[in-house]
Amino acid sequence: MKRTDEIKRGNYNPYYPISQLKMAEVNRDIFLQHAHNFKDKLNVFGWMMPIVVSKSGDVIEGHHRIESAKLLNQETVPAYVVDWINTSEKQDHLDCIINLNNGNRAWLNADYLKAFSKENNDYLIVYNAFLKYGTLLSVGNVINCFFGKSISKKFKKGECKINNLELAIYLLDELSTLVKKYGKSKIQAYTIRELISLAYLQKTINFEFLKDILNIYEDMAQSDHPKLTSISEFRPHIMKYANMLAKK
Secondary structure (H helix, E strand, O other): OOOOOOOOOOEEEEEEEHHHOEOOOOOOOOOHHHHHHHHHHHHHHOOOOOEEEEOOOEEEEOHHHHHHHHHOOOOEEEEEEEOOOOOOOHHHHHHHHHHHHOOOOOOOHHHHHHHHHOOOHHHHHHHHHHHHHOOOOOHHHHHHHHHOOOOHHHHHOOOOOOOOHHHHHHHHHHHHHHHHHHOOOOOOHHHHHHHHHHHHHOOOOOHHHHHHHHHHHHHHHHOOOHHHHOHHHHHHHHHHHHHHHHOO
């Protein structure tokens, strides 16, 4: 069916003053290396895509491009200006940024955590845990400790909820301790992911059961068990012990 109603459109300003732009507080972190990389492309190819800003100058999309322009001592950038997004409301601003970037592979899970942590307490708790444990555990495994095996679309919409805070803290402490003790070469991310999944398979959280499983896992690390470094063999091996323990 042919669409007859007009879709909202903004106005193009090829020389928007950088001094009038307001960077979004809810955006992901700026990585200077990314800005430096884009600066080189900008020099070669010129402005192929404008930034997106609200009528009040709040940046919606293009933060790294702005930083690149600054590195090149530019005073203006090309901008597409929209007047229907109320960026004075943080949630509206964030929703717009997330909508534009959900298909952007440059956005990492940590970026979504930080962005939603501004307004969502569950995401704030997980983001703070990532800041604490991120050098030892992958961001995906920190997220899984709190949200279970998170559904990507739900997570990227800021809709995940903490399943069991006590369990999450227990898993983070125990797993990070093992990484400190044996290193990431033995305590690898995919085995941690399987252990977290196993913890959430239990209908009722049983910490004694989890302690026994983690002891078996540590024994594998101590003995350099060959199945510890096999993606295909680790899960059935640990599940065998889990089933045995469940029958006790």
